């Protein structure tokens with residue numbers, strides 16, 4: 032059976048639309064919002080206005096790239112939450128209207144589950160290796176940091192999470208302290224390649240079980256930079272590469288420690304990473320290295336499926352479609368997790 036699913040994503044600052052034919056990607060169009068750069072972070076009101084401008088053109092482009100007519104679509108899936116409410120409203124309203132006008136099912140998707148399910152998107156005839164159930168997924172984004180036990184496409188349990196800042200936020204806030212542009216994660220990743228990760232030591236947060244905390248790290252980094260600048264006003268410029276490498280190291284060490292513990296305690300050796308921070312080159316290296324040492328089978332998403340994209344929303348929608356899990360026209364967006 033041929034199923035065509037349109038996915039739309041508008042939870043934060045990327046407007047995206049994608050088309051999948053069963054589990055195979057035909058198109059994944061992303062419009063980034065440059066407007067936030069000069070503010071050093073996402074401005075919610077500006078984000079929802081930009082989604083409003085982008086949503087129709089990205090859907091149009093996705094259908095064209097996929098080479099299908101809208102009448103061929105089997106269902107419309109969209110991000111219902113978590114995210115910024117004004118941003119989610121745009122994708123939700125669009126998807127409700129589109130599904131209604133085409134008289135096809137509407138499918139709500141949880142953004143964090145979709146990040147994980149991105150591992151199941153296939154691209155060409157040669158099927159890639161996908162995680163075997165149950166697996167653990169370290170889901171690391173700008174808004175969330177979770178260790179998730181994934182038992183089926185639909186059955187997932189968060190076994191560890193951050194109690195304050197997300198890993199992406201830790202990257203972004205450290206970058207902001209150093210005067211680097213938003214989003215800071217990719218900037219730190221780039222500069223860290225030229226730096227010494229052992230030059231500066233920052234305390235690793237101590238949290239019970241598989242939970243995380245990153246807000247203390249941000250504060251100690253802020254004080255460390257403040258003291259450095261007192262002694263030398265050029266402290267940041269002179270040491271930027273080492274600062275990036277050192278802060279990146281402590282964030283990744285923290286993430287990996289809990290992931291190792293979770294694997295030990297659950298006995299699960301199928302390990303995946305997902306979300307925007309999984310684009311980080313060092314965490315990718317560390318996962319492969321740790322996997323080799325611990326006998327894990329590791330799964331690293333392709334770059335295009337790490338940061339926010341609609342292909343992940345469409346694949347999550349596809350598995351719900353197979354299960355006849357549809358939403359009705361009364362559905363409203365939700366700022367928090369919908370599962």
Ligand code: KG4
Nearest residue numbers: 172173174199214216307308310311338339
């Ligand atoms: O998943 P995502 O696109 O959006 C949310 O759902 O939040 O993640 C965005 C986050 C930002 O904090 C960004 O700085 C971070 O992912 N990020 C990175 C890298 N690329 C994106 N962090 C570290 N290294 C990267 N290469």
Ligand code: ZN
Nearest residue numbers: 172307338339
């Ligand atoms: Zn995301």
